Amino acid sequence: MSGRLKNSWKKIFYVSLATGIVLTGILMAISGCKKAAGKTYTVGIVNPNLGDKLITQGFLEGMQKHGYLEGKNITYIASENPQTMDADIITMVARKVDLIFTVTTPATRAAQKVSEGTKIPIVFAMYDPVESRVVKSLLDHGRNITGIKIRGSTPIALEWLLKIVPNIKQIYVPVAFDTKAAEQSIKDVKDFISGKNIKLIISEVNTAEELKASLSSIPRGVDAIFIPHSIIVLSNMKTVIESAVKMKLPVVSAGHAQFKEGVVVSYGEDQLRTGSQASRLADSILKGTPPANLPVETADFFLGINLKTAQAIGLTVPNDILQQADHIVR
Template sequence: MQRITAAIAFPLLSAAAIIIILAALPACRKSAKKAFVVGYVNPNPENELSAQSFLQSMSKYGYVKGQNISYIRSETKDKARIENDLREMVAKKVDLIFTLTTPAATMAKKITEGTGIPVVFVMYDSVGSGVVKRLVGHGENITGVQLAGSTPKALEWLLAIQPQAKHIFVPVCFDTGAASLSLRDLKQGAAKLGIRLTVGKVATVEELRASLSEMPADVDAIFMIRSWLVGCNFKVVHDQAVKRKIPVVSAGQVHFDNGLILSYGPRDDRVGQQAARLADRILGGTPAANLPVETSEFFLGINLRAARLIGFSIPRDILQQADFIIRERQNHPN
């Protein structure tokens, strides 16, 4: 019996050892290479979850901060300072630049042109913004993840939970290219569904407050599009929505935990993971020009806590289709 046990145990131990060795190989391969320097540009605090997911995923790929990778970070909203930071990254000959937001990607492409420094972006619409001509076979030393595409379906989900919705208010500050592009997509989707939009164009927080307080009486919901000023002042939007007892919905995950009733669009953590995978391939030797721009996955989220706050009921069949749900006390992914 002891011999049989030993005969079985040895192969099992050997197999376990092989698994451990194989799991360690990515880190070993990375540590054997040079130390990489990566530029990191995130002008918008709303993208912090994507940014942190990128950094954590890079670590999982074997890039360990302080050992074989370092980051030069730029987190200012000032466009002149972003441009200056990007030029410093180029002067220091970083191995790659990672950007979040449309303005950052646009500036990075321009400033790195002819330098050989690849760029990985997360942005709304790379083709619509002119960063690449096409998603596949773009031939540019820049690639990444684009977030556009979920807005029409987000409107359909709104009608699924609120069939009587006919009039939607859209607060927007045109402080980024993504604001114009996401409003374009919203208008196209609304026209197909017979929904009327009232766009509240604002430039300051005071104008945002005034615009929300002056919403037409028959507005059925508020739709959040990609706009820095409006997004950074979501509480102002949410407070007015609660006062009016109307839902706030979006084609993105940002602010889902803070009061959106429904979101259909990218999950920020998954977006960061996608970008890190592309960065790993580029640092491993694959030219950015050979990597197609990827479109993020879309997920349906329902916030029952926010719904209850305005006395709103979500049909059971919609809940069954949700990818993640915030209930009264917990977040329950489906």
């Protein structure tokens, strides 16, 4: 056989071999895609705060956009009652769910405690995971957990309030210290007014009835009401707004969604977007990325103004502030 003929056969052999390898890789990839597409997941959702229900909604909508269809390739187990939260999480862990999504500090800490020793990943949306000792740091948490930090908007929310009502001397804060977030929220307010001629009046309430009674006896001289990250307060916003309107007091919140409920000035996370942001992390984890490789993210903050409530209490919001608002209720 001539050298030219031998070289030709060698070329044919190597080309065939390379083609076979490529085809094998393609077939394996297709097979893997079919396996991934055919997998079904079970995800637990723990949110004991009615005031944060839009976070859950944003998470579910986000998961659907990522291709997770309830009843087809994903099943959700929901827990919304604070009284049964621990038992619900125990059930989720016993069922070996693929992931737990938690909203609020208590829910996250409970899920972390119950799932300890398992490989069940947790994605959270909570006030401050570092100060609450859920993670070591935002970048290097080194655990089977990651999520969205919500803390950071309180000082700017209060700045917006002072721009609209510059002569504030007293701020009333109803709060139930039912979570670490409530404590941290009050600390943020105290840090902000430090050095300013503003008095903080804190009214501790532990039930909806106590909140209602407290609001009906707000002392004279109060210029505004601040809404902290407190489950009892956030779950009873209708009561707060009704009292505030009756007393002609502006309400400010560091939770963005509250402007829709009547809060005059809100600066904070958009709950739907926070939930969607968390769904992206959950999708990455379900596709195989370890939570430890996904740094904790901070929620995006937005300014909301409720002109309807402002008009009801006789408050004028300057046009330059309205032009900077992300959302306005007229």
